Amino acid sequence: MLRGPRAGGTAPGGAGKQGPPPRALFASKSSGEAVLLERPSRGLEEFFRNIRDTSGLTILDLGVATQQNVTFITNLGHRLYAADFLQILNDTFGLDDTVDQSNPGQIEYFLKQALDYPEGHFDAVLIWDVLEYLTPALLNAVVERLHKIVRPKSYMLAFFHADNKVEAVPFYTFRIQQLDTLQVAQQGQRRPAQLFNNRGLEKLFGKFESVKFFLTRERLREVIIKA
Amino acid sequence: MWNKRRDEEPPKQTYAPPPPSPAPVAPSPVETKKEITPVSSMPIGKFEPQGSSASSASIGKAVKVVGQIYSREDLYVDGEIEGTVEALEHKLTIGPNGVVRAGVKAREVVALGTIQGNVEAHEKIEIRKDAKLVGDIRTARIIIEDGAYFKGSIDIVKPEPKAAAKPVPAAAPAVPSGPPIVAHASAGAPEIKR
Numbered sequence: 001m002l003r004g005p006r007a008g009g010t011a012p013g014g015a016g017k018q019g020p021p022p023r024a025l026f027a028s029k030s031s032g033e034a035v036l037l038e039r040p041s042r043g044l045e046e047f048f049r050n051i052r053d054t055s056g057l058t059i060l061d062l063g064v065a066t067q068q069n070v071t072f073i074t075n076l077g078h079r080l081y082a083a084d085f086l087q088i089l090n091d092t093f094g095l096d097d098t099v100d101q102s103n104p105g106q107i108e109y110f111l112k113q114a115l116d117y118p119e120g121h122f123d124a125v126l127i128w129d130v131l132e133y134l135t136p137a138l139l140n141a142v143v144e145r146l147h148k149i150v151r152p153k154s155y156m157l158a159f160f161h162a163d164n165k166v167e168a169v170p171f172y173t174f175r176i177q178q179l180d181t182l183q184v185a186q187q188g189q190r191r192p193a194q195l196f197n198n199r200g201l202e203k204l205f206g207k208f209e210s211v212k213f214f215l216t217r218e219r220l221r222e223v224i225i226k227a
Numbered sequence: 228m229w230n231k232r233r234d235e236e237p238p239k240q241t242y243a244p245p246p247p248s249p250a251p252v253a254p255s256p257v258e259t260k261k262e263i264t265p266v267s268s269m270p271i272g273k274f275e276p277q278g279s280s281a282s283s284a285s286i287g288k289a290v291k292v293v294g295q296i297y298s299r300e301d302l303y304v305d306g307e308i309e310g311t312v313e314a315l316e317h318k319l320t321i322g323p324n325g326v327v328r329a330g331v332k333a334r335e336v337v338a339l340g341t342i343q344g345n346v347e348a349h350e351k352i353e354i355r356k357d358a359k360l361v362g363d364i365r366t367a368r369i370i371i372e373d374g375a376y377f378k379g380s381i382d383i384v385k386p387e388p389k390a391a392a393k394p395v396p397a398a399a400p401a402v403p404s405g406p407p408i409v410a411h412a413s414a415g416a417p418e419i420k421r
Contacts, residue, residue: 065354065377070369074383081380088378 036175036183042214043222045180047124047157050224052076052179057123060149062114062130068175068183069126081122085130086171088114101193102137111141117149125150127158128174129220132192139194139204147207150227156208160196162219167191196221288324302333305340315349323357336366338375345379349386 051057055077061069065082073080092110093099101107125146134142150156161169168189175183196204198213198221205211205225214222283301286292290306298314305322311330312319319333325340336348338358346352348366356374365382 065371065375066373067371070371070381074369074381079380079382082377084376084378087376 036185038177038181038183039216039218040180041182041216041222042180043157043159043224044176044182046212046214046224047126047155048179050155050226051078051124054123058121060117060122060125062126063128064173066173066175068177072176078123081117083114085114086133089130089133101135104137107138107141110138111145115142115145115149119148120151122150123154125154125156126174127156129159129161129171131158132160132169132194133171133190135193143204144207147227152227153209154227156225156227158223158225160201160221160223161192162215162221163195283318283320286325288322321358 051059057078058081059073059078060081060083061073062083062085063069064084064087070080070082088110092106092113093101127146131139131142146156159174163169168191170186171188171190172184172186175185177183194200201213201221201223202211205223208225208227210226212224212226214224216222283303284298285303286306286308288305292306292308292310294310296302296308296310296312296314298312298317298319300314301318301320302312302314303320303322304312304325304327306324307326307328309328312327312333313331314333316334318335318337319331320337321327321340321342323339326343327341328343330344330346331342332347334348335350336342336346336352337355338353338360339355341359343361345363346360346365348364350366351368351370352364352366353370354360354372354375354377356372358372359376361378363380363382365384367384367386369381369383371377
């Protein structure tokens with residue numbers, strides 16, 4: 001999954017390996033041709049700070065299952081659930097990002113495929129950036145379902161682009177390198193269904209206890225949501 | 228001399244009358260199982276590049292099995308299975324064409340195709356690129372390649388220390404305390420129950 005096109009061309013290492021990489025954002029080669037970016041993540045740091053003192057938690061990862069995330073989370077003594085959310089989204093609604101996602105039957109089907117878990121099942125959820133690609137009806141249904149399947153006082157980490165007029169944004173696979181560092185691999189570009197400011201996100205997660213924001217260099221808003 | 232010959236002849240006559248049974252007695256259980264076992268008609272070499280060893284049994288891509296499979300050797304599945312698959316002490320490989328809708332238990336599982344069902348791999352599981360696994364995994368070690376699809380939960384279960392390391396009391400019971408042994412007649416080939 002990391003061999004997708006690098007449509008954004010934002011990888012500093014893409015042109016060659018000469019020259020020192022920037023301190024906060026640098027390129028590294030993985031096994032093949034894919035160039036991965038490594039960057040610090042305050043949101044991730046905050047996420048793990050909140051759950052680090054407990055082991056045996058049940059954590060849901062809505063991104064692509066990757067070796068790094070599986071190893072990192074299971075090494076902390078947690079049980080990991082993986083659900084390739086965007087893949088299920090594509091399977092349900094098609095690849096076209098302008099497709100109508102408001103059909104109640106399809107929404108119900110999608111929730112059954114992607115988030116069919118018992119109430120209060122998870123202690124934490126790694127949402128990553130997947131909510132950006134949902135239109136309002138589907139997004140509200142997903143957030144409602146997330147609220148159901150997490151325990152009170154649990155934490156979720158989500159990413160939203162902060163730009164107000166982007167046509168398409170890069171979407172990534174996120175790999176946990178350290179408690180405060182992510183390795184990201186761009187999969188391509190995709191048009192977000194909605195863009196949010198802080199107020200919009202607070203409204204979206206209004207049922208949750210609190211929402212905390214961290215703005216990154218890439219104008220990516222990292223959000224910690226407490227249930 | 229004459230007496231000896233007469234002694235030898237009668238048993239031949241007594242042995243000859245019961246020939247109505249057409250099948251030989253000794254090898255029958257094994258042979259009937261071999262008839263049931265859907266071993267691939269394709270050349271074994273076709274499967275070997277994907278990592279199956281020469282000693283493993285294989286289920287070819289044109290074969291579908293519905294039922295339970297118990298294997299006492301490494302097993303390569305490139306066909307379709309519905310039911311359960313157990314190769315407790317061995318390696319199970321699901322080939323690129325393999326579709327397993329079954330609960331799976333094995334020492335080691337390598338998925339290149341599709342598994343829909345819960346998987347217990349005592350030692351490790353590998354989910355290779357383009358493989359698809361939907362189900363819950365219990366294993367000591369997991370390897371997921373980029374490009375694999377996985378949906379389900381992962382429980383990492385640290386392998387228990389060997390029973391031999393435990394101190395045995397002086398008055399040991401008569402019953403052996405080793406790991407349970409699957410009691411099946413077949414001495415190598417996978418056994419399929421319907």
